[in-house]
Amino acid sequence: MGKRMKIAVCVKQVPDTWAEKRLRPADSLLDRESAEGVLNELDEYAVEEALKIQEAHGGEVTIVSMGPERAVETIRKALSMGADAGIHIVDDALSGSDALATSAVLAGVLKDRGFDLIIFGSESTDARMSVVPAMVSERLGLPQLTFAQKVDVNGGTITIERQTDYGFDSVEASSPVVVSVVEKINEPRYPSFKGIMAAKKKPLETLSIVDVGVAAGSVGTSAAWSVVADFAARPPKAAGTIVSDEGTGGVKIAEFLATNKII
Amino acid sequence: MAPILVVVEHADGVVKKVTLELLTLARSLGEPAAVWLGPGYGDTGASQLAEYGVATAYVVDNSDMVDFVVAPKTEALAAVVKQASPAAILIASSAEGKEIAGRLAIKIESGVITDAVAIAPDLTATQSVFGGSTIVHSTVTHGIPIITVRPNSTAPQAAATALSRVDVEVPVSEGARGAKVTGRTAATKASRPELSEAAIVVSGGRGVGGPEGFGVIESLADSLGAAVGASRAATDAGWYPHQYQVGQTGKTVSPQLYVANGISGAIQHRAGMQTSKMIVAVNKDSEAPIFELADFGVVGDLFAVVPQLTDEVQKRKG
Numbered sequence: 309m310g311k312r313m314k315i316a317v318c319v320k321q322v323p324d325t326w327a328e329k330r331l332r333p334a335d336s337l338l339d340r341e342s343a344e345g346v347l348n349e350l351d352e353y354a355v356e357e358a359l360k361i362q363e364a365h366g367g368e369v370t371i372v373s374m375g376p377e378r379a380v381e382t383i384r385k386a387l388s389m390g391a392d393a394g395i396h397i398v399d400d401a402l403s404g405s406d407a408l409a410t411s412a413v414l415a416g417v418l419k420d421r422g423f424d425l426i427i428f429g430s431e432s433t434d435a436r437m438s439v440v441p442a443m444v445s446e447r448l449g450l451p452q453l454t455f456a457q458k459v460d461v462n463g464g465t466i467t468i469e470r471q472t473d474y475g476f477d478s479v480e481a482s483s484p485v486v487v488s489v490v491e492k493i494n495e496p497r498y499p500s501f502k503g504i505m506a507a508k509k510k511p512l513e514t515l516s517i518v519d520v521g522v523a524a525g526s527v528g529t530s531a532a533w534s535v536v537a538d539f540a541a542r543p544p545k546a547a548g549t550i551v552s553d554e555g556t557g558g559v560k561i562a563e564f565l566a567t568n569k570i571i
Numbered sequence: 572m573a574p575i576l577v578v579v580e581h582a583d584g585v586v587k588k589v590t591l592e593l594l595t596l597a598r599s600l601g602e603p604a605a606v607w608l609g610p611g612y613g614d615t616g617a618s619q620l621a622e623y624g625v626a627t628a629y630v631v632d633n634s635d636m637v638d639f640v641v642a643p644k645t646e647a648l649a650a651v652v653k654q655a656s657p658a659a660i661l662i663a664s665s666a667e668g669k670e671i672a673g674r675l676a677i678k679i680e681s682g683v684i685t686d687a688v689a690i691a692p693d694l695t696a697t698q699s700v701f702g703g704s705t706i707v708h709s710t711v712t713h714g715i716p717i718i719t720v721r722p723n724s725t726a727p728q729a730a731a732t733a734l735s736r737v738d739v740e741v742p743v744s745e746g747a748r749g750a751k752v753t754g755r756t757a758a759t760k761a762s763r764p765e766l767s768e769a770a771i772v773v774s775g776g777r778g779v780g781g782p783e784g785f786g787v788i789e790s791l792a793d794s795l796g797a798a799v800g801a802s803r804a805a806t807d808a809g810w811y812p813h814q815y816q817v818g819q820t821g822k823t824v825s826p827q828l829y830v831a832n833g834i835s836g837a838i839q840h841r842a843g844m845q846t847s848k849m850i851v852a853v854n855k856d857s858e859a860p861i862f863e864l865a866d867f868g869v870v871g872d873l874f875a876v877v878p879q880l881t882d883e884v885q886k887r888k889g
Contacts, residue, residue, distance in 0.1 A: 326837070406682070411677070436700075438669050438670070439672065440673070442673045446642070453750055470640065473767065475755070475756045476756050478753045478755075481749050485749075491816075533676070533712055534682035534711045535709065537710055539706060539708065540706050542845075545864060548862070550862050550868040552871065557853070557875070558875070558881075559879060559883050561869060564851070570771070570795075571887055
């Protein structure tokens with residue numbers, strides 16, 4: 309590529325993967341305060357892939373995240389892995405935004421900055437909708453290279469292996485493109501001490517929704533096009549039958565399955 | 572009456588089971604209509620759709636649908652939506668199905684709900700979130716509800732009707748032809764059902780001990796006609812391919828029967844299988860949290876219990 313490649317990685321702060329998650333009774337939104345906020349695990353693969361591409365082809369990696377004040381920790385984590393700069397979109401009006409609003413905000417940030425590659429993790433471990441990369445691709449009118457288990461950059465031609473139910477498809481497009489990566493595409497690096505120190509001095513831009521050209525009335529809970537009517541904890545399961553294997557454990561399972569007409 | 576539009580998942584001209592489930596669900600909400608995107612619509616597909624109550628099948632027989640990633644399908648679907656004016660649009664909750672739903676929501680300015688496990692006649696969707704720990708009821712408040720539905724949410728039931736085909740011509744825009752499919756590679760796997768669609772899933776975890784240990788898991792799966800799954804511990808260790816991972820960072824399944832072998836049942840795994848209709852667990856550790864979920868559990872060595880179960884299943888099949 310003749311010019312310096314510009315790579316954006318969109319990341320999200322989510323409750324720790326291993327924590328129990330719950331909705332807040334007052335507004336049916338995810339309770340983000342009750343668990344530690346971490347960089348969405350699948351986004352770590354996106355950051356790593358961007359850094360690997362940068363190492364091979366040069367260029368600059370910018371981390372983009374929409375989220376409350378403390379989401380800045382997540383951007384710093386990605387910067388400490390080695391990314392060059394961060395953009396944080398933070399605005400009280402954004403609380404309760406649905407995927408449509410989120411994609412509009414991200415598209416607003418990304419559109420005029422000349423990114424060649426926009427990389428996402430394939431889903432967040434909290435909402436698990438897996439739609440934002442496709443939505444951003446739709447809004448920006450850029451080719452969609454999603455669910456990549458492998459990414460190759462050859463000048464302005466980007467080729468991926470798109471994971472499918474039966475294996476994978478090889479897909480090719482010309483940059484700029486939107487990419488999402490699946491787990492196991494790489495092994496995300498751990499931030500080094502040096503990386504952590506360096507991250508504190510890296511440029512971080514903080515933007516409000518006005519800065520990204522999105523109207524306050526089009527984001528947040530009140531503008532969401534789908535709403536939670538009600539929610540409840542799943543009723544506890546009746547205790548099952550647990551037996552110790554005394555040489556006939558397999559037969560006992562078969563009997564259980566036969567009683568329930570599975571076999 | 573405005574129809575309930577169902578996007579057909581098909582392979583080699585055959586309608587997939589998940590679509591038959593969606594058509595059955597659609598009939599409880601109104602009059603189902605179907606959209607067939609791409610080549611392959613023929614007698615086989617048409618008779619399946621008719622058998623499941625489809626009066627109108629909109630067919631977009633255009634190879635751009637499969638030669639380029641997702642965007643052409645979304646354009647075509649938006650055109651069909653304009654023509655059919657449906658009351659709701661149902662799409663299977665596959666990776667691609669959700670992408671189509673997301674892009675369509677922008678195109679037709681409508682709200683989208685993903686991973687529904689049930690839909691009420693007033694179009695309120697039920698979702699099972701946070702690994703099945705919370706049941707949520709949601710509604711779309713703007714536009715035509717777009718709802719993706721998880722496989723195995725409805726038992727397919729036939730209700731035959733007369734079907735008519737409506738061909739829809741969609742000129743696919745240049746912009747939608749940006750991501751070109753240049754090749755398709757099938758992973759080496761036996762004739763097992765797809766993990767997310769399978770009625771029975773047999774999984775292995777840390778207790779399987781290594782890649783060779785998955786032999787007994789696969790044998791049991793094959794005796795039951797099941798798909799094979801794996802916990803993150805097993806896929807992270809490289810014992811089984813990553814695409815078979817069940818869990819929070821892998822696939823979500825809700826089969827009729829889930830058999831967890833050597834899997835402790837950490838939240839990471841439960842998030843992907845907790846909504847299974849029936850759960851059987853085999854684990855050496857009687858304290859393993861998987862037993863809290865199990866309808867039937869055996870505390871013991873999976874290398875003794877699982878082969879015995881396989882033999883017993885074979886015997887009972889005659």
